[in-house]
Amino acid sequence: MWSFSKIAGIIDNWLNQTFSPAIALTIEMVLVGVLVIGLFALLGLVLVIMERKVSAYMQIRLGPNRVGPKGMLQSLADTLKLMVKEGLTPKGADKFLFNLAPFVAMIGAMLVMAPIAFARNFQMWDLNIGVLYITAISSLSVIAILIAGWASNNKYSLLGAMRSGAQIVSYELSAGLSILAIVVLTGSLQLSDIINAQANGWWIFKGHIPVVVAFVIFLVTVTAETNRAPFDLAEAESELTAGFHTEYSGMKFALFFLAEYINVFIVCAIGATLFLGGWMPLHIGSWQGFNHVMDYIPSSLWFFGKTFFLIFVIMWFRWTFPRLRIDQLLNLEWKYLLPISMFNLLLITIMAIMGWHF
Amino acid sequence: MLEEIRTTEQDDLVINVGPQHPSTHGVLHLVITLNGETIKKVEPHLGYVHRSIEKMCESLTYRQFILTTSRMDYLSAHINNHCCVLCVEKGLQLDVPPRAQVIRILMDELTRIASHVLWWGAFAMDLGAITPFFHAFREREVINDIMEETCGTRLTMNYMMPGGVMYDLHPNFQKRVHEFIKLFKSKLPEYHELVTNNVIFQERTKGVGMLSYEDAISYGCSGPAARGSGVSSDIRKLYPYEIYNQLQFEECLEYGCDSFARYQVRMNEMMQSLSIVEQLIDNIPEGDIQAKTKAVIKLPKGEFYSRVESARGEFGVYIVSEGGTTPYRIKFRSPGFSNLSALDQMARGQKIGDLVAMMGSLDLVIPDIDR
Amino acid sequence: MFNEELLTALPGIQSTSSFEDGGEWLTVYTTDWLHLAKKLRKHPDLLFDYLFCLTCVDWKTHLTMVYHLSSTVHRHNIVVKSKLDRDNPEIESVSHIWKTAEFHEREVFELFGVNFLHHPDLRNLILPEDWERYPLRKDYEDPVNMIKL
Numbered sequence: 017m018w019s020f021s022k023i024a025g026i027i028d029n030w031l032n033q034t035f036s037p038a039i040a041l042t043i044e045m046v047l048v049g050v051l052v053i054g055l056f057a058l059l060g061l062v063l064v065i066m067e068r069k070v071s072a073y074m075q076i077r078l079g080p081n082r083v084g085p086k087g088m089l090q091s092l093a094d095t096l097k098l099m100v101k102e103g104l105t106p107k108g109a110d111k112f113l114f115n116l117a118p119f120v121a122m123i124g125a126m127l128v129m130a131p132i133a134f135a136r137n138f139q140m141w142d143l144n145i146g147v148l149y150i151t152a153i154s155s156l157s158v159i160a161i162l163i164a165g166w167a168s169n170n171k172y173s174l175l176g177a178m179r180s181g182a183q184i185v186s187y188e189l190s191a192g193l194s195i196l197a198i199v200v201l202t203g204s205l206q207l208s209d210i211i212n213a214q215a216n217g218w219w220i221f222k223g224h225i226p227v228v229v230a231f232v233i234f235l236v237t238v239t240a241e242t243n244r245a246p247f248d249l250a251e252a253e254s255e256l257t258a259g260f261h262t263e264y265s266g267m268k269f270a271l272f273f274l275a276e277y278i279n280v281f282i283v284c285a286i287g288a289t290l291f292l293g294g295w296m297p298l299h300i301g302s303w304q305g306f307n308h309v310m311d312y313i314p315s316s317l318w319f320f321g322k323t324f325f326l327i328f329v330i331m332w333f334r335w336t337f338p339r340l341r342i343d344q345l346l347n348l349e350w351k352y353l354l355p356i357s358m359f360n361l362l363l364i365t366i367m368a369i370m371g372w373h374f
Numbered sequence: 375m376l377e378e379i380r381t382t383e384q385d386d387l388v389i390n391v392g393p394q395h396p397s398t399h400g401v402l403h404l405v406i407t408l409n410g411e412t413i414k415k416v417e418p419h420l421g422y423v424h425r426s427i428e429k430m431c432e433s434l435t436y437r438q439f440i441l442t443t444s445r446m447d448y449l450s451a452h453i454n455n456h457c458c459v460l461c462v463e464k465g466l467q468l469d470v471p472p473r474a475q476v477i478r479i480l481m482d483e484l485t486r487i488a489s490h491v492l493w494w495g496a497f498a499m500d501l502g503a504i505t506p507f508f509h510a511f512r513e514r515e516v517i518n519d520i521m522e523e524t525c526g527t528r529l530t531m532n533y534m535m536p537g538g539v540m541y542d543l544h545p546n547f548q549k550r551v552h553e554f555i556k557l558f559k560s561k562l563p564e565y566h567e568l569v570t571n572n573v574i575f576q577e578r579t580k581g582v583g584m585l586s587y588e589d590a591i592s593y594g595c596s597g598p599a600a601r602g603s604g605v606s607s608d609i610r611k612l613y614p615y616e617i618y619n620q621l622q623f624e625e626c627l628e629y630g631c632d633s634f635a636r637y638q639v640r641m642n643e644m645m646q647s648l649s650i651v652e653q654l655i656d657n658i659p660e661g662d663i664q665a666k667t668k669a670v671i672k673l674p675k676g677e678f679y680s681r682v683e684s685a686r687g688e689f690g691v692y693i694v695s696e697g698g699t700t701p702y703r704i705k706f707r708s709p710g711f712s713n714l715s716a717l718d719q720m721a722r723g724q725k726i727g728d729l730v731a732m733m734g735s736l737d738l739v740i741p742d743i744d745r
Numbered sequence: 746m747f748n749e750e751l752l753t754a755l756p757g758i759q760s761t762s763s764f765e766d767g768g769e770w771l772t773v774y775t776t777d778w779l780h781l782a783k784k785l786r787k788h789p790d791l792l793f794d795y796l797f798c799l800t801c802v803d804w805k806t807h808l809t810m811v812y813h814l815s816s817t818v819h820r821h822n823i824v825v826k827s828k829l830d831r832d833n834p835e836i837e838s839v840s841h842i843w844k845t846a847e848f849h850e851r852e853v854f855e856l857f858g859v860n861f862l863h864h865p866d867l868r869n870l871i872l873p874e875d876w877e878r879y880p881l882r883k884d885y886e887d888p889v890n891m892i893k894l
Contacts, residue, residue, distance in 0.1 A: 075508035171389045175411070175726070245502055246574055249727070336568075338575050339502025341727040342411055421871035429881055429891075591794050591817055594845030605817060612820065679770075679798070679813065679824075692811070694802050705800040707813075712797070715848040744871065 020316055021137035048140055052129055056278055063277040064091040066324075067331055074335045095270065103266035106169055113167035118264070118271035121160035125278040127153045131207050132285050135295050135316035139208065146207040147199055150286055151192050154241070157279060158184040161243075161260050164272070168263040176259025179249045179342055184241055186349045191237040193357040197223075197230040197364045198290040207289060214293035216301055224372070226363045231291045233357050238283035239330055240345070242276060246337035247345060284326035288319065292326075295319040386414060391729070393422045398733065399496060400740030404717075408726060416721045416729070418714055424744040431704040436462050436536065436671040439701065443691075444530035446708065447742035449489040450685040452481045455534040460615055461680035461691040462536040465673035471662040474538035475616045476654050481521075481533060482682075483647040484551070487558070488517040489685035490640045490647075497637065497734040498569050501578050506569055513561055520550045536671060538664030551655050558648060562641075570641065579634035583720040583732035586631055593719065594712035597687025598643065599736050602636030604629040609683040623650050633735035640737070672699055686710055686737050710736075710743040750790065772824045778810070779837035781825065785814060786842050792816045793823060796843035799850065801829075801857040803882045808834050808857060829859060838864035856881040 027047075031040040065080065065088060072079025080087030105114055131146040133139040143149060158181055165177020199205055201223060202213045213219075219227050240247035251259035261272045288294060295315035299307045340348070366372075387408040393401040401422035407415040427446060431439040440458040444451035456478055463470060470478075495510025518528040523544040525531040533540050569575050585595065590603035600607040608625040610618045626642035628635035673695040681690040687709025694703040713736045720732050763774045775781050785793040798813035808829040815822040829836060838861035840847035850861045851870040858879040861867055869876060878885060 071504075075505050076512060077508060171387060175387075175389075179411075248502065335505045337503060338498060338569075338572065338578060339727075340574055341578060341725055343725060344574075344577055419870075421873075424871050426880060429885075589844070592844040594796055594843065596797070607817075681797075688797060690798055690813075692798060692800060692813070703802045705798065705811075707798040711848065711852075712845050715845050719844070 019138075019314060020135040024138060052126060052140075055129075056126065056274065059281050060274040060277055061091045061095070063281060063327065064094070064273075066327070067277075070328065070331045071335045074332075098270040099267055101266035103268050104263075106263045108169040109263065110167040110169070113163050114263075115268070117160050117164035117167060118268045118275070120163060121157060121275035122271050122278075124153065124156035124160060125275045125282065127156070128282045129278075132282070133207055133211060133289065133294050134319055135314070138295075138316070142206065142208045145205045147195055147205045147210070147290075151188070151195060154279075154282070155184065155188055157241075157275070160272075160275070164264070165260040168260070170263050172256045172258070172262045173260050176249075176251060176256045176262070180243060180260060182342070183243075183247065183249060183345060186346060187237045187240040187247075187353075190233055190349060190353040190357045191241060193354075193361050194230040194234040194237065195286075195290060197227060197357075197361055200361070200365050200368050201227070203368075207294070210290060211294040211296050214296050214299075216299055218291065218293040218296070218298070220291045223364065224367065226360050226367060227291065229360050230357065230364065231287070233353055233360070234287055234291065235326070235329065237349075237353065238287065239333055240349075242279045242283055242330075244276070244280065244330060245334040246339050248334075248339060249342055249345060280327055280330060281323065284323045284330065285319070287326050288322035292322045293318075294322075385409065398740070399738060402733075402738065402740050402743070404729075406721075406726065406729070411725050411727070413721045413724050413726055413729060416718045418717065420744050422744065423741050425741075427745045428704050428706060431701055433700055435699050436673060436701070439704065440534065440536075441530075441532045443706070444532055445741060446706065446745055447684060447686060447689070447710070447739050448529055449492060449739055450485050450689075451529065451531050452478075452485040452533060453682055453684040454689060455532065456482055457680055457682040457684070457689050457691050459534045459536050460682065461678050461693050462671065462673065464680055465676070465678045465693065465695060466536065466667070466671065468537055468665050468667065470538055470616075470665055472617070472659045473661045474663045474665075476658050477539050477543060477663065478534060479616055479618065479621075480551075480651060480654050480658075481525075481531070481539075483650045484517050484520065484554075486647045486685045487644050487651075488514050488521075490644050491517075493640060493685075493734075493737045494565060494569070497737075498575070500730040500734040501575060503569065503572075503575070506565070509561075509564070509568070513558055516550075516554050516557060520547065520554065523547065523550070535664070537667040538662065542663050543658070548655055548658075551651060555648060555652060555655075558644075562644065565641070570637070576634060578728075578731055579632065579637060579735070580630070581632050582724065582728045583633045583636075583735055584631050585716055585720050589716065589719055590631075593716035595687070595716055596709050596712065597683070597685070597737075598626075598636050598639040599687060599709075599713045599716070601626060601639045602628050602633075602735070603631045607688065609681050609688055613681060615680070615682060621650055621653055623647075633731050636735040670699055672697065673701070681707070684709060686739065686742065687713060706745055708742045708745060710738050710740075711745075714738060714743055770822045770824050772826060774826050774828070776827065778825070778827045779839070782812075782837075782839050782842055785823070785825070790819075792818045794818070794843075796839070796845055796849075799846055799853065801853045801859055801881075803831075803857065805831075805883050807831050808859065810836055810853075810859065812839075834859040835862060836860075837862050838867075840864055855879070858882070 028044065031043055035043065069079045080090035083089045083093045105111055128150055130141045131139065131143055131149055161180045162177050165173040198210060198219055201219060202210045204210060220231055243251060261269055264272060295318050297310035297313055297318050299310060389406050389408060390403065391406055392398040392403040403419040403422060405417040405419060406413060427442050430442060440455050443454040443458050447454055491510045491514045495507035498506035521531060522528050524547055525533040585603050587603050587605060590600045590605045596607045604627055606625060606627060611625045623646045626639045626646060628638050673693065675697040676695055678693045679690060681688055688707065689709055690707030692705040692707065693701050696702040717732060717736065721729055785791050793814040793816050795815045795817050796812060797815060800811050802809045802811060808831055810827045810829060812825045814825065827836060836859060838846065838850055840850060847865065848870065850864055851867060853859050854861060854867055855869045855872045855876065856879060868874065
């Protein structure tokens with residue numbers, strides 16, 4: 017049966033036989049880069065259409081239904097429109113930073129992609145501090161937002177950026193603590209180790225209630241970190257028109273838009289990897305027969321299935337809840353989520369030391 | 375004096391909300407002085423849709439001027455028209471046939487429900503929840519269809535005329551309204567489930583935009599804005615017109631003084647309006663729909679004031695007549711104008727994110743404020 | 746009747762005011778508006794705390810300010826009118842008695858040109874700030890935007 021790891025292996029073999037190892041490596045890197053960019057474009061299109069269809073379903077409407085079959089090409093048409101639109105730079109804006117910001121946002125999102133395992137043995141870079149790397153790089157996105165808000169020379173943008181800064185910095189704490197819970201249980205920062213540790217059951221099942229709590233906190237905090245409703249204060253359409261990207265138009269706006277969706281994908285992929293076993297099929301302890309049946313489903317399908325389920329949950333949040341206020345948002349983090357996740361981490365540590373988990 | 379008011383401290387951030395802004399529901403322009411995220415002052419700048427309807431009416435006849443009022447508070451067009459015809463009828467001392475009176479009240483209450491439903495969706499959208507907006511439109515559409523059948527239009531009905539109503543009810547009217555009552559009763563619990571009982575929604579509205587009992591009176595607030603502060607101000611109860619004094623309904627009062635109280639007043643009012651519709655829909659008396667009036671109406675010399683309870687509060691028409699075919703002077707007392715004047719008082723010291731919750735809870739319709 | 750009530754509650758009011766009982770509400774014509782307003786607002790038998798309509802009428806020879814007041818305690822209504830000179834209309838502001846008057850007076854100021862003394866913030870609310878004439882006066886002409894029927 018064909019799988020991603022097999023295809024990758026064949027290409028790698030062929031390249032190494034044909035070229036010298038250095039050239040082969042260079043070609044592989046270029047290939048990976050192209051694939052990542054391709055994946056980005058594809059994800060952007062798919063997620064936008066998915067969001068529109070999900071919201072349409074929740075709002076008893078049809079959603080896009082004119083371009084292509086069932087409107088599936090709508091986001092492609094939108095991208096085309098955004099590409100040919102003029103990218104305005106407002107007078108009085110810091111031109112360099114203004115143009116830089118969308119790229120910082122994109123690059124930040126791209127970098128986090130590196131250690132994610134898309135399928136069995138299919139990973140760009142299985143570095144031994146994978147989790148640390150992800151938490152470190154994902155906080156770069158706030159810089160892009162701050163740059164954009166500052167450079168736009170617009171009060172709405174500045175307010176949005178400041179809100180976003182306060183929000184992301186504080187929510188990273190709880191996100192980090194809930195990720196640490198899994199690191200404590202696994203005893204490794206390497207993503208492949210974390211996935212392999214879930215071969216006999218995903219952490220969300222093995223880790224009793226504390227891990228479920230950590231998972232819920234993780235979901236809440238990543239929703240906040242990606243600036244999505246109910247935590248979309250950086251944009252806050254009804255208050256700040258569009259927040260930090262008020263002044264952006266054309267492709268520069270599209271890059272922010274894309275970065276948001278890529279970020280959503282990435283945090284959901286991380287959530288799926290840490291709590292739901294990544295590409296690991298649903299295994300239950302020692303039920304050999306059941307586990308074998310589950311193994312027949314390709315690992316990439318498991319990974320994308322879980323990720324898209326989490327994305328759907330986050331979209332569900334967005335189309336259900338009203339927005340919080342900035343002080344309530346910070347209260348929620350500092351008064352509730354942070355103490356809870358700290359205590360929860362303590363419980364999980366005790367659990368890991370005593371070996372109470374399955 | 376002007377300079378003194380306009381100068382601000384150096385750290386203050388002055389931002390313009392509107393005239394093009396997603397949550398001002400039209401072209402309201404607010405100049406907000408901020409200290410960080412805290413509001414120091416809100417200054418409304420009006421007039422972006424000012425059509426000077428009052429001046430226009432001075433050259434329109436008593437039949438014509440009623441039509442302009444549909445364009446003021448376009449969400450309660452029937453009620454505005456109703457107030458005007460009441461004022462003209464007061465001048466003519468005209469008795470309206472009972473059938474017309476019942477039809478008017480039915481239309482008023484359906485309009486009130488439609489207006490409140492739309493407000494509910496828009497208010498939730500102001501707070502960042504977009505889905506309720508679409509759910510609200512689902513129910514509003516049914517009312518609009520009912521209106522369209524009888525009146526021919528969906529927004530600016532122009533259905534009332536001095537002496538009665540313009541046409542008789544459509545044969546389908548009763549059936550459709552019965553269907554609507556059934557539908558709405560099944561959907562209202564959904565509204566509460568989706569928005570009212572939501573923790574974030576309650577957090578966002580409770581204690582936000584406090585308007586004390588005394589302030590509500592002093593600022594001339596009316597309608598749900600006043601009743602949310604416990605001020606009894608329902609014109610239908612206090613100064614009943616048509617046959618409201620024969621109907622069973624309650625004035626919805628809340629004492630929370632905040633946005634949530636105003637929200638609850640409107641939610642309860644929808645139920646009360648629905649019960650009024652239920653009481654009347656099977657008891658529409660037979661008979662004429664118009665009293666006999668002359669083709670050209672001339673009001674006797676004098677001054678006439680009529681007031682009705684519109685969806686937003688007390689709507690009043692003040693006609694000064696010199697005995698001619700056109701009014702000498704008309705003043706429309708619009709509820710939004712007075713309610714808006716309380717916004718500054720409510721907003722001071724609150725967060726900018728709450729401003730939309732306050733504006734939303736006042737249910738501002740800009741053409742109604744600007745006239 | 747209400748007329749007598751008012752007279753007993755506010756002795757000395759006759760010197761500046763005259764009454765008209767016609768129509769639905771009592772109408773008082775006054776020349777000493779601020780004094781009367783304070784008494785109407787404060788007197789325990791009157792307590793007119795709710796100013797629901799404030800407007801002006803241009804009678805070509807003079808202007809008339811019209812105040813519609815009601816009481817949320819006693820539920821009675823009154824209309825107070827005050828004659829103003831058309832060339833130099835001036836009247837005391839009541840925005841500190843009824844706060845809603847602040848907005849209404851600004852509207853009357855720009856549309857009729859009535860100058861409200863001691864108003865905290867008297868400037869155009871609806872019209873642009875550099876607007877010169879007063880649209881709701883009877884002699885207002887605008888060849889572009891006004892259509893004569």
